[in-house]
Amino acid sequence: MEVELIEIREFLAEHPPFDHLPSEELDELPRRLSVRYLRRGTAFPGITGDGDLWLVRKGGVEIRDDEGALLDKFGEGDICAPVCGQRQPEKPITGITIEDSLFYLLPCDQLQALRERSEAFDRHFSDSVGGRIRRAITAMGEGDGTSLMSAEISQLLRRQPVIVAPDTTIRDAARLMNRERVSAVLICDGKNLQGIVTDRDLRSRCVAAGCNINSPIREIMTDRLIKIAPDTLAFEALMIMTRMNIHHIPVVGRDGVAGLISNNDLIRHQSNNSLYLVGDIGKARDVDDLEMAARRIPDLHIQLVQSAASAWHLGQAISSISDALSERLIHLARQRIGEPPVPFAWLAVGSQARREQTSRSDQDHALLLSDDYREEEHGEYFSALAEFVSDGLARCGFYYCPGKVMATNPDWRQPFAVWRDYFDGWIRKPEKRALMLASNFFDIRPIAGEESLYDRLRSEVLEQTQDNRIFIAHMAANALTHKPPLGFFRNLVVIHDGKHDNTVNLKQRGIIPIVDLARIFALSGGLRELNTVDRLRAAAEAGLVSAEGMESLEDALAFIAMLRARNQVNQLREGREVNNYLSPDALSKKERVHLKDAFSAIATMQSVFAQRYQTERFY
């Protein structure tokens, strides 16, 4: 039988959660629907949640609370919550169509029957928000087929191939190879690929054979070529190399020579992990070496995301590299300016301390000096140290901190007693600026120097913050100023006051709110953990948050951070500026639903905090 109402079926098939339904159910589903049209400005009857589930086919609906604050906004393909059988909200809400709108209605009893027949479909309604996000994260890891084994050669080509004409002398070709630092050169007559000459050919066919280095290169080239297409899988290319015992294969696409792939490229692709990079950094003789090594960070980022590493892994990997860079820079500085006159601890601050960096991060650091420090005697040394490290990090791609949270800033290059006073002041007088600084400096981790200095500071500060309700309440109130968006409306992000944005700042509106909440748990419970996930888990263990609440935040963070990491991979690949902005266009319909879930998990926890600490008293 032909599928009737095919357009409606196709529309349903494209929109979650109907996309989870098996094909036969989708064929039948249109017949269970009714269609309603509401003119713009009509009271929306679908919010009572009894009778029917309302799905927007065209147009839009706004839901507001009794004070007129926007709660949600629905557009094409959205189900207008609340849905069948769901508990009525505590406060009265109203809905209104904001455009002429067409709806598909599914009777609640039909919805119930569908849920009973399809588990995947049912999950959308019954799952906790956290459960839904977790499933999405798993799907992301498996789904997009860009893992290591399925990477295409075109993704691994790192540079334009070095090409010479057949009449070039062997000597000139060798010089060019030297200058370009390549181990093979392609010989092309115009656009036609004629052959290849490798280091090995130069040795065996020229040097060992005693040839004339002024002869044309074509005399020693390999002309029976094995070529591959740009869409060949990396894995296949490696197989060919192994089978043929060759180390270079020209990549030829429809428009001619696209590049040259070497077994080194393939091996590096497999081994370009943080361990190798950290090893290279540890061997660096100068800042130039470090700069070279740091250039591989974006590749590492891309590779980790492609091989389905979680955002947590990515943070650990990148942070371990910036740790290594900082450590090596400090080592190089000591070689240059001598040993420190008094004990010090070099502190990573913020995301590096929490091990949550991405490949586009600022540098944030500070110097904690022994109380033997005398400005007039030792000031110059530590100023020079800070400058050397900070400039080195900048050359390695870590931007100078715009807020000047760097050891080059004399404020953040102080002896223990001064740091102790700083914290004391922030905790006793939690004003706006104090809270901002406190947020920064509660996340610190020693990278080099005397760890005991750090340990003492940390213990004393935690002791002071723990159970200090007034200070914690101020921190909480401050944390709640970063609110997640309400959701999406078409390709726009709906933010809190009902305005729209074209993009969402995933860091500002998704990650930071969670990081802030986790920090408050740590401070109020005297927990030593720094990493946000570690903090959340420790907080749940200490009974500061329910296991469910902890999991939903952890999942929300994993999902948002993953989206950010993936978005940054796209930016890196396209050579664009790497940032935290994501356009809703870049999201699949499913991802939009999950991202909205993640935002709502944050909002829920924020409102728990607001109640617990009665934050409205402060702002």
Added chain:
Amino acid sequence: MHRRLPEGPLREYLAQPFPDPKRDCREVEYLSLDLETTGLSPKQDRILSFGHVVMKGMSIELGGAAHRVVRVDQPLDENNVVIHQLTDDAIASGEPLAQVMRDFLKALAGRVLLAHHAELEFGFIDHLCRKVCGERFLTRVVDTQWIARRTLERRNQPFGGSDLRLFNLREHYNLPRYNAHNALSDALAAAELFAAQVAERETKKMPLGDFLRRM
């Protein structure tokens, strides 16, 4: 008149009372119909398919949607195949006209006939009734194209033929674009358009009579 009619679908259809024109148009039931035909002349051309969908008040019930292809024995004109996406094979495997017609009349009983540019649908059905039963087709008709034309005329708004096309009228009411072009999707499209036209005029009293077109 009814008594003169032979036993059969038309008589059964006429045995059901027509909706009262004084009733509110948002409370009566409609059957939105679209016919795909080989041409515009009921006498010369043939019906290829019926698409109809039930509308109860202002709610279109897709459960009652029907798409029926009529068996035609002669080969089809190439142009129609392109427009309707109905192939000779589909037509050959279709159902006898009498059967499709009987089910259509059963569905229409007690309801208002709804169509866009209803002359065509009415003309073809009327022609069949006269030919088979020797009796004209009686029904209440709502024509979305006629409603649109009357509205534009009352506003003294100049308009062209294309302004009255289903596609353009739907766009005016922010209704979605349907890509499929068959009798059922057009019947649904007309029903949605009518719902939008009624919503546009929303007042307390809206007697059905104000929307009926005399055929």
